[in-house]
Amino acid sequence: MQKHNFSAGPCVLPQEVLQKASQAILDFDNGLSLIEISHRSKPFVDVMEQARALALELLGLEGKGYKALFLQGGASTQFLMVAQNLLEKRAAYLNTGTWADKAIKEAKIFDDILEVASSKDANYNYIPKGFEIPEDHDYFHCTSNNTIFGTQIKKFPNSPIPMVCDMSSDIFSRTLDFSKFDLIYAGAQKNMGPAGTTLVVVKEDILGKVSRKIPSMLDYKVHIDKSSMFNTPPVFAVYTSMLTLQWLKDLGGIAAIEKENEKKSRLMYSEIDLNPLFKGFAAKEDRSDMNATFTLVNEDLKETFDTMWKDAGINGLNGHRSVGGYRASMYNALSLDSVKVLVEVMSELESKA
């Protein structure tokens, strides 16, 4: 039976990427597996360089002073690495959800920070707007897509200080002027590849300005100097990410996938809005194109609905415990057909109820 994987992450990847990645485990270089050759061998160094170059190319950041790195420790390590490398006096943070809150907690290890705005008062169901970013702070940190709550920043502020963004759950899904950002990070396990590597895209000229000593593994400059090979990189995660980036480039890049993502989210939200059995969680103007969060108006229908979507081959629809209900994650590799299947199940429930 065909599966429709709506999981929030790790999540659906393109079938052709999974095929190629599987093949490379068996035979990548003259009968040797990708995971048993030296990471310093030419075939793997080429993979790393291609992955780094593709990331910059797709974001439109080639030749603009940025470097792409594939690091380890998940996006969670970036919460502290960002602060350790950039925070000298005080930084400004926008609190839009659990992940932003965690980033704030890590930054506070280094210094007090300013929360410019927060939507915690409404269980993070909207994106605060109209806040000021003070000029005398070291950087401004925001989270472009709030995976758990299903909100997404649609219009980024013009920041007078370097802008850092956690794009873990919507990187490569929509066109943006990425040169507005000075540092972007994203765990691979949504729109890129398997867990195990984190993409960091950093503008080199923001580094080297803090007075503290930084441990080598946590120092962006060390990783840049060593071409993202300071220590043994997670070769499988980097290779698979490279394949996904190549897949995206062949499709026509971010602009092409954005059109598909818009079709999927439009279909999904129109069902949530028109079907009286369901209610959307996030404020309409801030709705994420990646993660649609919704609940049943009548919880008595839960068992019937859960059986119906599982029978239709749908996977990973349960919402996060802090929101409840359901979350349909529609990352790049999820097809419009999968969304059609879910929408059909939802309207079938309406006709049964």
Ligand code: PMP
């Ligand atoms: N930021 C966001 C927006 C996320 O969605 C996640 C994970 N789902 C993280 C950070 C944490 O990522 P990791 O598990 O790679 O540390």
